[in-house]
Amino acid sequence: MGMATLNPQRTIAELKELRALTGDADGAQRVAWTDTWATARAWYRAKLAELPVQVETDEAGNIWATLRGATERAVLIGGHLDSVPNGGWLDGCLNVLAGLEVLRRVAAEGVPPVTLRLVDWADEEGARFGRSLLGSSAFSGTLDPESVAALTDRDGTPLPEALAAHGVALHGMLAAQRQQAGAAAYLELHIEQGPVLESMGLPLGVVIGTFGVERHRITFSGQAAHAGSTPMDKRRDAFGAAARLGLEIREIAKRHGGVCTVGSCITRPGIVTAVVGECIVTLDQRHMDAGELAAMLHEAQEASARFAAEEGCTVAWEPIWKIHPIPFHPELIAMGEAAIREVAGTAHRLPSGPLHDAAEVARAGIPTVMLFVQSLRGISHNKIEDTLEEHIALSVEALDRLTSSAMAWVQGGG
């Protein structure tokens, strides 16, 4: 048994190695259920082969590396090697490779008091078929295989066929739930993918949970009319109503401390010479508090009806997707905060806007927490995604300390 030495520089080197192996001039290309993804995972398995861990792939395609401890009760660390097309060098794989380094450190100290498991979730991004968190939702049991059976990629390949090519049978995926056995804590490190930590000048933050989300498509219907012959006071301008809503949702978000976004606006007939007859916008609203989220939704609905009436239009709402807020575990949040303070001096608690595999694990009732490391310019899902190397190193150290705390907590019956 050698010295138990954590080497965050090795993580940085491995991230670069993976980038060279599975990226190109446009960025990372590890889209789940593709050859490049399989290449990344084979590379990762070779790394695991040097450790005293048991490696298995579950029915959902998630790869588990298990370092058996004195008890079956386990601390889980998770991440995902898959990326979006033309993605960044850190999103998802930092989690896995930082976890790998922690696993090395713990393994070097001999048989741990509790079991430690590292999971590489399959298809977090949903980049090819549009369904994110696929592997982790099979683990949590929230996946309905039938609801995704008809999905196809842009070439028309059905999802079940793509999964089968990688050894996964869609209708057997839920058997991955048995991996929940013994799971007592789940830890995940991720780049923030937002501007908060950078704007505060902090390298690291602890995540208090994932936002609840209300996502809707809103159609304003007025009357298409000639831009030249229709006086202003005779118009039923659907874009006018939508523009007013687009501005109002920003006030709603500020009042409630959440976020609201109109991400898409489609105008019909959509020509320069016609008043807009129909305007379709999407609205995405997020909050950590279910009550505040419901209030934001209610106020947006009310405002849309008011604007529609004032503009001589009608309005129709169509739900796209929703999820309740998922708070992380208070004791693990405190441990994450302490770990960050030890390595970086100052910690900050923040919600996660994006969903992560951690949200699925938390939904399964397993105590969960995440750490965020600063993203430069808040940008991800892009080849220019980046984080200072000194911050990456700090993040590996913080995950390592959090793992030790969590293992002690689980050992103590936490």
Added chain:
Amino acid sequence: MGMATLNPQRTIAELKELRALTGDADGAQRVAWTDTWATARAWYRAKLAELPVQVETDEAGNIWATLRGATERAVLIGGHLDSVPNGGWLDGCLNVLAGLEVLRRVAAEGVPPVTLRLVDWADEEGARFGRSLLGSSAFSGTLDPESVAALTDRDGTPLPEALAAHGVALHGMLAAQRQQAGAAAYLELHIEQGPVLESMGLPLGVVIGTFGVERHRITFSGQAAHAGSTPMDKRRDAFGAAARLGLEIREIAKRHGGVCTVGSCITRPGIVTAVVGECIVTLDQRHMDAGELAAMLHEAQEASARFAAEEGCTVAWEPIWKIHPIPFHPELIAMGEAAIREVAGTAHRLPSGPLHDAAEVARAGIPTVMLFVQSLRGISHNKIEDTLEEHIALSVEALDRLTSSAMAWVQGGG
């Protein structure tokens, strides 16, 4: 020579005859440079053949029917048989067929004191190649053949090829300018294509000119960002800036008594989960007064720069098209007003939002005026375009009286 009797009911019957011949369940299909358009024109030529007029097709494809008078000085009446696809039963062809009825009435009275000419302009709508007022702009000399030589229809057919199939050589079209010889007044009746007359309860109005138009494409560039991880105060929201402009241009229009329209809004990346990074809107501004139009443009540009700055965005303007206001002839306007008052009791002066062939004729320096007849619901370019038959009949009578006044005016040296 028989009684000179105007028969507006015949015009209505002929409009229905033309609809049956060249329309279908989706509306009128007389798109210029198509077989259906040629069918309509052959039908029209057969009607002309019953009259003591000389018929010729000029180098731009415009059909001229000339009733020679005691002098070469001529009153022109114009319209267009071509329609948009799925168009209405009145737009353009009412003008021609009302003119035909007036020509019959005048011809029945013997050789008139001045020449009377009825022109069916080729391709007013520009529906197939995107260039409207094609025949009339050849007549006025404002057409630059080279600027349209590369246009193609949606099947890839080049404009010159389509014109050649109907006997028109693109680079010879400007020879149609010789039809200006002797032209001393131009009259055009058209459906309003707007809601003004209907809202005032009036069947007819006299048009004081066509609006000047400024048409621009405006691109706001901010930063695409994750809808969940980007706090409201960290956003550079291009849709927010565009929405503010979309509302501000309505205030600008009201302040100046013109019209301003955002007809198209495109968002990029345009997905529900991303703050809009780029938002492209079109702006169409119209006014009868060149100074007011320039002020409206200036204010919109200033507002766009202010909103962009406040939203952390940049803004770029790109001109699409512009035209100066084209005022019609004051004496002909007065004659048009008098003719309307005689047949309908009350007249209203209004600008034309849409351009018409009349605008091209006016640009050639020929005294011009238009009459508008009420459009039900203000709708045109649609199969539901409609006008009450009693109003159609009144419009033929008004055009007839205006023709008499204009001929007397020209005879008197007007």
